Amino acid sequence: MKSWIKVGLVLAVVLALPLVAISGGDAEKGKALFGTKCATCHAAGGEGKPAIAKMMKVEMKALGSKEVQxxxxxELKKDITEGNGKMKAVKLTDEEAANVIAFLRTLKK
Ligand code: HEC
Structure with a gap:
């Protein structure tokens, strides 16, 4: 009986690992995605491009700033996938959103 419990526990851990990896987001993948889908406006480090801010007549907060972090x-997911103020929604899968948010967290100052 006891060995069955052990086997069950090991199985549970093995099955749960990929789930944790997905929900936690992969910052490396998120960085690549940010480079292609976000950096045109937000710049590679998330500080925001002055020309874009001027064109859109909005003050872009640095994504690493206290307010955004x-x-x-x-909320970040909603801002990104549903849009926020002058920013239009960016279509991302749940996994892509989790990855890009994991990357945003690395910008924290
Ligand atoms: C076409 C330009 C553009 C693109 C592309 C873009 N953004 Fe934005 N984003 C903006 C602007 C402009 C704002 C400020 C909106 C406002 O305050 O009205 C903003 C705001 C945000 C905010 C909210 C910041 C705050 O003030 O709380 C987040 C988070 C964000 N963007 C993340 C992203 C991510 C992640 C991507 C890529 C998946 C992305 N954006 C792509 C222009 C863009």
């Missing part, structure tokens, strides 16, 4: 993952 204070947002919860769910």
């Amino acid at each position: 204070a947002k919860k993952d769910a």
Whole structure:
């Protein structure tokens, strides 16, 4: 009986690992995605391009700033995939969103 419990535990851990990896987001993949889908406006380091801010007549906060980092993952996801103010929604899969958010967290100052 006890060995079955052990086998069950090992199986549970093995099965749970990929889930943790997905929900945690992969910052490396997120960085690549940010480079292709976000950096045109936000610049590679997330500080925001002055020309874009001027063109859109909006003040772009640095994505690593305290205000933006204070947002919860769910809020960031909403900003990105549903749009926020002058920013249009960017279509991403759940996994891509998790990855790009993991990357945004690396910008924290
Ligand atoms: C076409 C230009 C453009 C692209 C592409 C773009 N953004 Fe934005 N983003 C903006 C602008 C402009 C704002 C400021 C909107 C406002 O304050 O009205 C903004 C705001 C944001 C915010 C909210 C910041 C705050 O003030 O709280 C987040 C988060 C964000 N962008 C993330 C992303 C991510 C991640 C991507 C790529 C998947 C992306 N953006 C792509 C222009 C862009």
